[in-house]
Amino acid sequence: xxxxxxxxxxxxxxxGGISIINCAYENTAFDYFPWYQQFPGKGPALLIAIxxxxxxxKEGRFTISFNKxxxxxxxxxxxxxxxxxxxxxxxxxxxxxxxxxxxxxxxTLLTVNP
Amino acid sequence: xxxxxxKPSRDICQRxxxxxxxxxxxxQVTMMFWYxxxxxxxxxxxxxxxxxxxxxxxxxxxxxxxxxxRPNLTFSTLTVSNMSPEDSSIYLCSVRGLAGGSEQYxxxxxxxxxx
Numbered sequence: 001x002x003x004x005x006x007x008x009x010x011x012x013x014x015x016g017g018i019s020i021i022n023c024a025y026e027n028t029a030f031d032y033f034p035w036y037q038q039f040p041g042k043g044p045a046l047l048i049a050i051x052x053x054x055x056x057x058k059e060g061r062f063t064i065s066f067n068k069x070x071x072x073x074x075x076x077x078x079x080x081x082x083x084x085x086x087x088x089x090x091x092x093x094x095x096x097x098x099x100x101x102x103x104x105x106x107x108t109l110l111t112v113n114p
Numbered sequence: 115x116x117x118x119x120x121k122p123s124r125d126i127c128q129r130x131x132x133x134x135x136x137x138x139x140x141x142q143v144t145m146m147f148w149y150x151x152x153x154x155x156x157x158x159x160x161x162x163x164x165x166x167x168x169x170x171x172x173x174x175x176x177x178x179x180x181x182x183x184r185p186n187l188t189f190s191t192l193t194v195s196n197m198s199p200e201d202s203s204i205y206l207c208s209v210r211g212l213a214g215g216s217e218q219y220x221x222x223x224x225x226x227x228x229x
Contacts, residue, residue, distance in 0.1 A: 032216050043206055043220035044157070046115070089156060093216075100145075100210075102218055106156045 003027050004092050006105025013112050019077040021108045023090035026071065030092040034102070035064065035075050038087045047088075048075070080112045116141050116212050118221035120205075126227045127197055134193045135224045137207030142187035144211025148180070151204040151223070160205075163190040197228045 005024045013019045025033075034049035050057045050064040050073065057064045063076040077084055090105040117140040127133050137146065146163040161169040161182055169182035184190040194201055207221040 034218070036220075041223075041225075043118075043222045046217055046219060049217065101147075101159060101162070104156045 003103045004090060004105045006090050006108060008108060009106070010109040011111070013080045013110065015080065015082060015112055015114050017080050017112075019075075019080045019084065019110055019112070021075045021088055021090070021110070022072065023074065023092075023105050024070075024072045025092045025103075027092070027103075028071070029094050030103075032093050033064070033066065033073050034091050035062075036089045036091065038089065038107075044089060077110075080110075082112045082114050085110055085112050115217070116143065116209055116219050118207060118209060118219060120207055120221040120224050122224060123222065124225040124227075126229060129198055129228060131197055132193055132195045133197065133226060134191050135205055135207075137190045137192070137221055139188045139209050141212055143209040144187075144214075145209065146184055146190045147208040147210070147218075148182060148190070148192045149206040149208055149220075151206060153204075157206065160192070163192075194226065197226075199228045202226055202228045 003026045007022050031052055035047045036044035037047045038044040048059050048062050048064055050066050052068050055066050061078045066073045088108045091102040093102045119138045121136045148160040149157045150160055151157050159172050160175045160180055161171040163169050163182050163184040165184045179195055181193045204223045204225050206223045208218055210218040
């Protein structure tokens with residue numbers, strides 16, 4: 001049973017546009033929600049993370065929106081650039097206890113056209 | 115963030131042989147993990163490497179096939195034993211608990227091809 005569902009599987013955006021990737025989780029014990037960016041041939045890089053005590057976190061052009069009641073969180077990339085073309089993974093875990101392991105979504109391949 | 119290095123970065127191995135992958139972190143970390151990533155797929159946790167004790171394996175992964183060592187807080191190894199072409203994948207080291215934080219970081223990966 002997949003505990004973190006990510007959509008869309010792939011996304012094509014024009015330069016300057018907004019990229020939106022959505023994730024939904026099932027385990028209400030999760031309290032840590034990171035996003036990773038992975039370029040071909042590289043390991044995943046931690047991009048931004050949020051905890052459920054806030055509804056939004058922004059770092060530069062990247063914003064996480066979090067809806068605790070709906071058990072959903074999303075990544076928004078503003079002013080998308082060709083250099084943002086990569087695979088993005090959402091994940092969820094609990095900071096401590098037996099659910100500390102990250103559960104990953106299946107990934108979204110983002111292509112930003114120039 | 116932590117600087118994580120893996121050796122080798124890639125290798126091509128014969129069926130039936132074994133390969134040991136090394137992971138070195140530049141700072142002490144609480145937790146170290148090993149993941150497998152098939153091309154175009156998500157990340158699958160193989161095991162949690164425990165310092166000074168046996169690793170904790172996820173369902174579908176066994177110690178005889180993927181023995182893991184973690185002699186200290188900055189180093190771990192993963193061995194892929196008796197390899198078959200199905201073991202061709204990217205193997206990633208990951209760490210958590212740097213400076214007591216929850217953030218988890220990944221190494222660059224080892225790309226393994228079994229012929």
